[in-house]
Amino acid sequence: MHTLGLLAFTVIVFGPMIVLWGSVGNSILSGNEAWLALALPCGRKFTLFVRSLGLAASVSAGGVILGILVGSVLWRWRDGVGRYLRWFILALAAIPPYVHALGWSSFAYQANTWLQLWGLPDIPFRGFFASWWVQLMALVPIAIGLTLIGLESVDPDLIDAGRLLRSDVYSLRKIVLPLAAPAILGGGGFLFILSLMDYSVPSLFHVNVYALEIFAEYSASNQPARAFLLSLPLMLVATGVVFFSQSALRNAALSPPWRRRTWGVPPRVPSLLFWSQRVACAILLAQIIVPLIILILTAGSWQNIVLAVSSAHRETAFTMWIAVATALASLPLGLSVGNELINPTKHGKLWWALVTAPLAIPAPLIGIGLIAIWNRPIALGLYGTGLMPVLAALARFTPLASIVLLAQLRRVDPALIDAARILQTSPAQTWVQVKLPLLAPGLLAAACIVFVLSAGELGATMLVAPPGQATLTMRIYNFLHYGASDTVAGLCLLMTVAAMASGALAVVAVAGWSRLQNR
């Protein structure tokens, strides 16, 4: 099964990249050696590259800080509705960044109108800060969700032991954060990559980034090889960031504590941390409220929302199919690769070098690679079916699933697996009764992240969507151009509710299953 998973990962994720390398090779053999210079950003491109890295790094750092501050508060919501509600934060990642941009722009515009009325100067909401803020707001649910997963994985016995001997803050700093670090830094790495690849939000606020240069090049030349060469520096950086964020950490084998109670006695924290947590929670609240209020106000009335939703039932069904199928299929593939990544041998290092590179390939190039692979007479007849968008989303997001699962695999105590192997009646029993409970938080987080990102995928899906079918995101962007902001708002609300409902189903399923395991 493991080999099969690796093989499927290779075909689905690396396939488009191999095609693109092939087109680069062909171009060079055809006498276009000068194209290789595109892989070295210099002059104006170097400036763009450095600016993009700066923006991505600051979004990532902001996300990690907010993630830790908010995650440490939500971590203590372990009773009643709050226990489930906190996971819905991940669903907020389904709101397209463009909606955050519109929401915050409108908010800033309104605020400046009030300032003008009071005779005060405007606060310009443009440039680097505005880009950073909107990207942070759009991506922070992922950082918080992963931080929460990391914190949930910390053994409460270790915290209790630490609290007996030293202060709560010391325990947090020396025990909790280091043990949760793989997931927290994984979240930071994701935010870095997702910010690095986004050109739409920065360009809205008059910030030019390297990703826009790639699109401009592709639009001007229509040569995937040129755009691919241009994106190579991003691939190297993405690989480096995720590799170093994870390889600097040691594996910390722990028992599965995620169902148990932590912080039986509320922790005592210094006032600076206390107020920082409150400010971070207020920012999270604003992150939820501003786009939602703007969406509800823009939608106008319930009738508009109902109309927008009912007219998009086919797109909703197709999107749900893509998102669920991708989330499910990414788990075995991601787990196979996660098991390779955790391997400290040369083999594992090779996987590290390979697995993060696809994350930095522009989405349309993934689509072009998929067309080259699957639009052939002998390619199983998949091309032109609803499986192609699933393959596109898998190609883009399975590496993320494998890194989330790697963070979880680091927390699994090998002694438990060894014990299960000795006592098992069948490998399947070991899997269901031992490995699955140990991996469950990571599997759930990976599935949720892949679900949300697949539902919002546009660049690759558009190139391989079967004729006659479209996703909700395609419809949203189509209506955005038309200016039907009420319909767009209705559809965005639908997307958020659908993501939340799916998240709720997953949480209920896992909660039910964990109750059964406890019996």
Added chain:
Amino acid sequence: MEVIRILISNCFCFVVAGIFLSSCQTTDKGPSVVIYTSIDQVYSEPILKKFEKATGVRVLPVYDVEAAKTTGLVNRLLAEKDRPQADVFWNGEFAQTILLKKEGVLAPYRSPNAADIPATYVDSEGYWSGFAGRARVLLINTTLISPSAYPQSIFDLLNTTHPADKIGIAYPLFGTAATHAAAIYAALGPDAGRDFFKKLQARGIRVVDGNSVVRDLVASGQLIFGLTDTDDACSAVRKGAPVKTIFPDQGKNGLGTLIVPNTVSLIAKAPHPQEARKLIDFLLSKETEEALIRSGWSHIALRPVGVQPGCFENSSVKGMNMNLYDIYGQLSVVKRELAEIFIR
């Protein structure tokens, strides 16, 4: 264990059902035609439904989006060239269509319904036909500027009486904004064209992510005016935004504005050539052109039709006196030069 079993079996059923449904929907029986179109779904879908109703041929569309920055359907068509899925390409402009002709993606077809379209807007070899034009316009927020100060020319983008950060254009590297830039290069000459855009960049006017963003920023009052397309301007007018549309450079010695016709073409090796020709004939009919004008997508009829555009006062618009192939000839250079100027 029971829950696990139910969960796994449900997931399995879901995936199998999804594969079945998604396969079914694309291999349905009966005549069908696949169209790739960059026209907004809200405008093109009713036309395609009408065709379905009139002919009984099922239409399977794939719609482009502005956010893809013209790297969407055109590149899909190029990638699918050897085994095309599409039968017809209905493009909202002409430059990418000419590119597809040059790349061997299109096949010639002279529709009888294109006979009364002026030769300027029809390919001499029959690879594409133009219809239902749009135009580049200045969209003005009427609450922020007095009528006497309304800009009348694209050169007013350089007028320093208007604050630079309150004027917007879309990146002139993608879509109709790029085509307009190519037309300006062709009309003024490459040196003067480059100089114009360099001055725009040096002024610090806002360069945003698409014509629809220009419209939204003008409509909300964040910009005083901006350069956009008639369909974007029309949607702002219809929503009741405080805006006015000016067709630029309409004076006696003015350049005129760029008129961008829709283009329709048959794909080489199209899987359903008969149905494709029927659809092309339908799209090139006067009735379709009238319907597109009525809906607000098009505002410049390329031949006499019985309807007037509802959004704007001008019924006759002076276009730039340019050959479409001359404009296309500038496009590649323009995109590279303007990337150097604007993306920095």
